[in-house]
Amino acid sequence: MTEVSTICAPLDCEVAIVGGGPAGLMAAQRLAQAGVSVHLFDAMPSVGRKFLLAGKGGLNLTHSEPAPLFAGRFGARRAQIEPMLQAFGAEQVAAWSAALGVETFVGTSGRVFPLGMKAAPLLRAWLVQLRGLGVVFHTRHRWLGWNADGAMRFAAPAGEVLVRAQATVLALGGASWPRLGSDGVWAQWLQARGVVVAPLQPANCGFDVLGVPVGKLETRREFLRELLGQPPAAASGWTPHFQQRFAGQPIKSVGLSFVDSQGHSFVRRGEFVVTETGVEGSLIYAASQWLRDEIAAQGHATFHLDLLPEHDAARVLVEIRHPRGSRSLSSHLKSRLNIDGVKMGLLYEVLGRDGVNDTVALAQAIKALPVTLSKARPVSEAISTAGGVAFEALDANGMLTAVPGVFCAGEMLDWEAPTGGYLLTACLASGVQTAQGVQQFLRPEQAAAQ
Numbered sequence: 203m204t205e206v207s208t209i210c211a212p213l214d215c216e217v218a219i220v221g222g223g224p225a226g227l228m229a230a231q232r233l234a235q236a237g238v239s240v241h242l243f244d245a246m247p248s249v250g251r252k253f254l255l256a257g258k259g260g261l262n263l264t265h266s267e268p269a270p271l272f273a274g275r276f277g278a279r280r281a282q283i284e285p286m287l288q289a290f291g292a293e294q295v296a297a298w299s300a301a302l303g304v305e306t307f308v309g310t311s312g313r314v315f316p317l318g319m320k321a322a323p324l325l326r327a328w329l330v331q332l333r334g335l336g337v338v339f340h341t342r343h344r345w346l347g348w349n350a351d352g353a354m355r356f357a358a359p360a361g362e363v364l365v366r367a368q369a370t371v372l373a374l375g376g377a378s379w380p381r382l383g384s385d386g387v388w389a390q391w392l393q394a395r396g397v398v399v400a401p402l403q404p405a406n407c408g409f410d411v412l413g414v415p416v417g418k419l420e421t422r423r424e425f426l427r428e429l430l431g432q433p434p435a436a437a438s439g440w441t442p443h444f445q446q447r448f449a450g451q452p453i454k455s456v457g458l459s460f461v462d463s464q465g466h467s468f469v470r471r472g473e474f475v476v477t478e479t480g481v482e483g484s485l486i487y488a489a490s491q492w493l494r495d496e497i498a499a500q501g502h503a504t505f506h507l508d509l510l511p512e513h514d515a516a517r518v519l520v521e522i523r524h525p526r527g528s529r530s531l532s533s534h535l536k537s538r539l540n541i542d543g544v545k546m547g548l549l550y551e552v553l554g555r556d557g558v559n560d561t562v563a564l565a566q567a568i569k570a571l572p573v574t575l576s577k578a579r580p581v582s583e584a585i586s587t588a589g590g591v592a593f594e595a596l597d598a599n600g601m602l603t604a605v606p607g608v609f610c611a612g613e614m615l616d617w618e619a620p621t622g623g624y625l626l627t628a629c630l631a632s633g634v635q636t637a638q639g640v641q642q643f644l645r646p647e648q649a650a651a652q
Contacts (some may be wrong), residue, residue, distance in 0.1 A: 205461065207331060211239070212353060212364040212365065212366055212508075213364070213365045214283040214365075214366050214367075215239060215240075215241040215365065215367050215368075216238055216239040216367065216368050216369070216644070217233055217238055217311050217367060217368065217369050217370070217644070218241050218242075218354065218365050218369075218371070219240060219242040219370075219371040219373060220242075220243050220244075220370065220371070220373065220374060221242070221243075221374045221375060221383075222242055222244035222248075222250060222374035223249075223250065223252055223253060223373060223384070223613070224253055224626055224629040224630050224633065225611040225612025225613070225632050225636070226242060226244075226249075226611065226633065227249065227250065227257050227328060228629075228630045228632075228633025229371050229373060229611055229633040229634075229637045230633075231328075231331070231332060231335070231337075231637075232633065232637030233637045233640060233641070234336055234337050235335060236641055238640070240336070240337045241337075241338045241340060241365070242340065243340045244334075244339070244340070244342075244343065245343065245344035245345070245383045246342070246383045246385065247341050247342055249339065250325045250329075252320060252375065252382045252383060253325060253384040253626075254321050254325060255382060256321065256347055256626070258321070259323040260319040261315060261316055261324070262313050262315060262328075262622060262623045263296070263306060263314050263315060263316065263623055263626060264291075264296065264312070264314045264623040265292060265314060265623040265624060265627070266308045266312045269287065269292075271346075272287065272291065273287055275620055275624045276617060276618075277619075279593070279616070279617040279618075282593045282616060283619075283628055283631075286628065286631035286632055287627065287628070287631050289634060289635065290627075290630060290631040290634040291627065292623070292627060295314070295627050295630060296314060298630070299324060299326060300556075302324060302327040302331065303327050304316045304323055305317050305645055313622055316625055326492050340356075340358070340363075342359050343356040343357070343358045343363060345388065345391075346362075346391075347390075347391035347394070348391065348395075349364065351518050352578060352636070353365060354366075354367070357575040358379060365592065367607075369607050369608075369643055370609065371609045371610075371636055371640060372392075372482060372609065372611070373610075373612045373614065373633065374388045374610045374611050374614045375612060375614055376402055376581075376586060376588075376589070376590060376614060377581045377582065377587050378404070378405075378582065378585060378587045379459060379582070381614055384587075386581075386587070388614065389402065389590075392602075392605075394604075395602075396604040396605075397591060397592075397595050397602055397604050398591070398606065399589070399590060399591055399595075400589040400590060400591075400592055400616045401559055402587050402590060402592025403494065403581060404494065404578045404579060404580065404584035404588070405490060405491060405494075405584055405585070405588040405590050406487040406492070406584060406585035406621050407482070407487070407490050407578050407583065407584035408477060408480060408486060408583065409480045409481055409486065409493060409503075409575040409576075409577065409579060410576050410577050410579065411439055411480040411481065411573060411574065411575055411576065412441060412502055412574040412576040413439055413440060419525075439480065440479070441551060444547055444550075444551045448547050449476055449478045450477070450544075451475070451476050451543070451544045452473055452474070452476075452483070453473060453474055453476065453545065453548070455473065455512075456485070456508060456545075457508035458469065458470055458472070458505055458506070459506050459508070459570075460470075460493065460496075460503070460504075460505040460506070462492055462495070462499075462503070463499060463500055468492055470485060470489070471485075471511055472484055472488065473485055473509075474486045479579075480575065480579075481573070481575075482579070486553060487620060488620050490578070491588065491618060493505065493575055494588075495577075497575060497576070501622070502574055502575060503574070503575045504573065504574045505573055506571060506573070506574070507570070507573060507632060508568075508569050508570065508571075509545050509548070509549075509569070510541070510568055512649075515565065515566075515569045518539065518565050518568050519561070519565040521538040521539050522534075522538070522539075522561050522565050522568075524538055530560060531559065532546055539568070541568065548573075549560070549568070549571065550561070552567060552571055552573070577637055586619075586621075586625055587618070588616075588617075589615040590615050590617075591610045591614055591615050592616050593615065593616060596609075599642050599643060600632075600635055600636045601639055602644060607643065609639055611633050612637070615632065
């Protein structure tokens with residue numbers, strides 16, 4: 203816990219919002235537009251830092267796919283998230299951006315981006331609007347929970363600040379990217395007040411691989427056939443040769459299939475990246491929820507890669523069997539199937555030299571190469587977080603039943619979604635819903651009239 207030496211005079215306000223990410227800022231906007239006095243507190247020197255970093259390579263605001271498919275991306279929490287999206291979904295996100303002077307476009311993948319692709323212009327315009335609405339920002343104010351009298355405690359540059367609010371919105375994020383302010387420390391203070399908080403876990407994350415058996419290269423073919431069962435004792439991670447040669451390289455145009463121990467299946471095409479210890483990237487992130495949960499249940503998870511999804515198994519076998527004369531196997535596969543580089547490296551990594559010279563085993567591996575994962579990367583490295591405040595701990599307006607007057611919004615709630623604009627849209631929608639709940643709590647007659 204942060205130590206502070208001085209306690210400043212208490213600050214009384216109508217609404218205190220803790221957390222300056224998309225959910226907190228949207229709640230502030232909606233409340234201020236309704237005439238509510240808002241003070242927003244953030245631990246960092248400036249707000250919206252994760253928002254800015256997420257948009258560094260191109261800000262993916264939302265997705266243009268049909269609403270039912272969009273809502274289905276939230277899995278087990280669809281019932282809780284879908285009503286938020288019906289009130290503030292993809293169309294509303296685009297309209298909100300346009301109202302701030304930033305038009306959007308739909309990319310070839312269906313994802314929606316601002317025309318300039320960057321987050322900074324949008325955030326700047328948003329903050330200008332919020333300040334114009336009277337929102338008061340308190341940066342470098344790290345929340346420390348509540349004191350014995352129920353006032354919120356903040357560690358600030360001038361000492362400890364106490365805040366008493368008629369209503370409070372907590373929008374503290376999860377535990378991913380803690381250097382940007384979301385460290386998950388808040389869970390302890392809510393649990394102390396009787397709030398149910400599911401453990402925070404990595405979502406949209408990379409994984410470490412479980413290597414092939416060390417010193418047993420002659421058994422790799424048996425290992426390949428047995429991977430759907432319990433793997434034998436194995437090394438952790440890639441072999442040194444593969445790691446040194448291919449770490450950081452993308453694997454493009456592949457299919458990934460995965461069936462968990464409960465029979466649930468995942469199939470998708472895309473690309474990912476080889477890391478020093480395993481795999482990460484968009485295709486891995488898309489399956490990460492099921493891979494993570496399978497590792498928790500079984501101790502490992504095995505997915506299969508189709509290295510040539512545009513070719514059927516029969517054609518692959520025919521091309522491998524085509525006479526190659528004096529050419530090496532690598533040259534042959536490059537010529538006949540355009541397999542080389544990291545894809546060839548993966549085949550050697552799993553099958554070994556003897557295995558790749560077995561025509562049938564090689565053909566099978568090209569269409570269904572097993573990759574076994576041992577663990578998810580730490581939550582601090584993840585793009586987002588699963589777990590958080592249980593929806594069952596909230597009333598219909600998003601208020602904690604154990605702490606009246608305190609509302610929760612955004613990623614600190616117990617939901618998760620893949621990348622592609624879903625995370626940001628749901629955070630914004632959550633901010634809208636929470637603002638409505640606060641209005642209902644503070645000014646029920648005004649809220650009913652809207």
